[in-house]
Amino acid sequence: MPGTITKWSRSSAIFAPGDFHCQLARERGAFDFEKVARAITDKLIRRHPHVFGNVKVKNVDQVWANWEKIKRAEKHGTKHARPSALDGHSGTFACVAPGRKTA
Numbered sequence: 001m002p003g004t005i006t007k008w009s010r011s012s013a014i015f016a017p018g019d020f021h022c023q024l025a026r027e028r029g030a031f032d033f034e035k036v037a038r039a040i041t042d043k044l045i046r047r048h049p050h051v052f053g054n055v056k057v058k059n060v061d062q063v064w065a066n067w068e069k070i071k072r073a074e075k076h077g078t079k080h081a082r083p084s085a086l087d088g089h090s091g092t093f094a095c096v097a098p099g100r101k102t103a
Contacts, residue, residue: 046070 022033049055
């Protein structure tokens with residue numbers, strides 16, 4: 001099939017670093033690729049009930065609102081809970097500093 005090798009090369013370039021870290025973690029007894037894949041899959045299913053569940057949405061704004069609500073509920077009561085989207089950020093936003101210099 002034309003392009004198969006190219007597609008596979010791109011996929012392996014994306015997943016290889018994660019697989020490498022999973023192997024290191026497995027050797028330490030921390031976690032393995034199966035646990036990581038399961039956690040990612042569960043999170044995708046949980047945060048996208050309009051795709052995997054019975055939730056009906058009319059537009060992308062409702063999708064975003066549901067996603068934020070689910071995310072906030074998941075983090076409530078944990079060290080990751082944040083009243084504001086900007087909580088936990090330094091406030092300097094160093095990534096935009098170079099843009100300010102050229103403006």
